[in-house]
Amino acid sequence: MTLKTEPITVNIGPQHPSTHGVFRLRVAFDGEVIQDVEPVFGYLHRGSEKLAEERTYTQVVTLTDRLDYVAPMTSNQAYVLAVERLMGIEAPERGQYIRVMMAELMRIASHLMMIGFFLQDMGAFGTPLMYTFREREDILDLFEMVCGARITVTYMRVGGVQADLPPEFTPALERFLAKIPGQIDDLEQLLSGNEILIARTKNVGLLSAEAAINGSVTGPALRASGVDWDLRKSDPYEIYDQLEFDVPIGENGDNYDRFVLRLEEMRQSVRIVRQCKEQMPGGPHRLELPMLLRPPAGDAYGRVEAPKGELGFYLVSDGSIAPYRCAIRSPSFINLTVLRDMLIGWKLADMVTIFGSLDVNMGEVDR
Template structure:
């Protein structure tokens, strides 16, 4: 691996940049500020000399009404440890920042997102197009002075919701009676949509000089947005030569539901149910990440019993997610729906537990700042014990018996979609993708949160970085989850489940926090900035499936078109989280 030589300590590097690197001294903030001119050289040293080889998150903050925008980077070492936060401040009128893609290719989609939603231009980015919205869309929605067509108020709760027993509907307030807004003097008949021709042309040019025995035409094929193999509304544009994929570009945003804009109008607690709808297969983990971020800001910790309940729910979620994703990976390999039926059978049993504790099967909304919403009802712990000690291990064995040594599965998966460890780190891959490539990096171990430091478990990792190893890593992680769960149900104490009184309006002091958990898909981070008001000033989600997709093009190159479907299945994306 590339991280054998941290020759300089972080303090040394910072002293070398004395004067250029200023500590962020605002109350509640941490990290350093640097000027755009020195970003590249500093980051090169940071990566090569100090060993911060993993760029976890890139995002922007609009400091309106101050004429200033911030770009925030979070770096980690894949050998473990806390983060290094770096910030850039640029003018709001013409925010230009050097792109980190040459150093950390994993910044690719994240920088495109910051350009799309905040209008920060990244100089040197190879392909700075809009990513969530379409080319031609008016304005940068996450800027604080940009108002959506259904704008009502700066922050919730809206006063208009039920004045004098009357409902005021946003569509009645909008001049177009719909969720739209156009520039002044706009003539729709004169509008020519920006199509995808430029994208297709560029991709064909890119892959022009290929030596081939036969003279064949290259063709562009769109998989999606409505395609049974794309796990939702996701589109892959591929250039094919015969059956071989020469290049691939993912196109997303078809489920961009404006989590961050809505989240910045919501109060802190109102965001909790919205996090459920990010990765809608594993809502409990999303709750966990968000609760951690806000608790960090508030400086509180949940009581013992709540911590155990949280870990229990998070690990059940991991099991549920992995078994579901393996079922659907088999779908993608062509074993249509039968393996998924086995998986869904177990999923339903876990959903029963979730429904019992939270009242909802999928959208649990169960975590609160400083605890969980309610205690386990009678009989649920017994049910979980039965699941963990008997049913789930048994079914996992059965699942493995059918699949792990199955010739067809192995032929289709081994050696396909390979991602080397260096590539995986550089592309900021996370979760099972990173670990299957041979980097045993798990946030639960590398930077333990909650009470994970108390449990015995192994970090599963692969050696080949192909689809089969990703499958094996998921199976092993399910086994380790069961191992953790056995310890949890053995040790869970009695006691309160909330620290302090449950409150509708969380009092969050000003500052910033980055809370991250090892979600089933990978590192799930929440970057929250508070200015002391009831709603967050900035609310950003570091979505693992979104960033894992950065590596899709690398994995799919020179593979067969049918294997691309399986490769996508092995990344295990959920579009709610990709597009947010």
């Protein structure tokens, strides 16, 4: 005799502890096994792209803070790079060094958040999260020192950065740089060898290189699948071609690779920050530009390797003081394309870890 069975449909989110914001997944379960997934977006949609059309070029910087609120510095950077490309100018060298330094600090902070929440999703009750938050706090303190804000920094400007580094910044940075490698090692020792963590992550949530490329996945998720593509190396912007660092590559594209890769990227970021500090040139930190920018008519695409992947701004100018069109290529949103294929066949518990290992940020997904 066969019993008639039907899948049970569960709404995971928009209010759910591990959807990292307001994300909703409609999931059809066959027992514990995921049979089908439909992501539902838009709970945090604020219309940033439309708002940008009604603001001057400088004002839009404040909007970019609110995209990926875990990594506002890189959003700033991507936007100002796009405007600079549109205007055909370049920031002075000191400004570029400061920008790169901030972006790499931001990458460390963002990856720390990802690792903490990844472990939280896996059921480690708060401890890794608190460890990572403790270290992220130091970075936010540094940001507060340079621009007065911790999250909504609005630090970068077209043609440089808003203010030069304050005198107390360098000693604080040195203290931080002395501390952080040991803390990353601590995290790795605490987490990477854990039998349960390995059982939960190895060979779970496999993403082949082929599928990752075809699905427009970028960032750590792409590199974990074994594709050597990091914009900082492949298409160096600003001063990355003068810095020495490695791009870690994963092998299998499973949860474990995505997790360990971020630990390694943090180490490389520390290297970059250290080099920036040592090579920091003098001179102006910002170009003298008029209050209202009027880029020539045309279009430009500026992109950076954000912690989540390739963050791009496609700007179209009609010669006025506001962008005619400001399209955002947000890595979090596009990385979710492959989510459905990655989830089907895994269990409910794997769903949260796979979703966490992609490291998406809802502010950036919904924009």
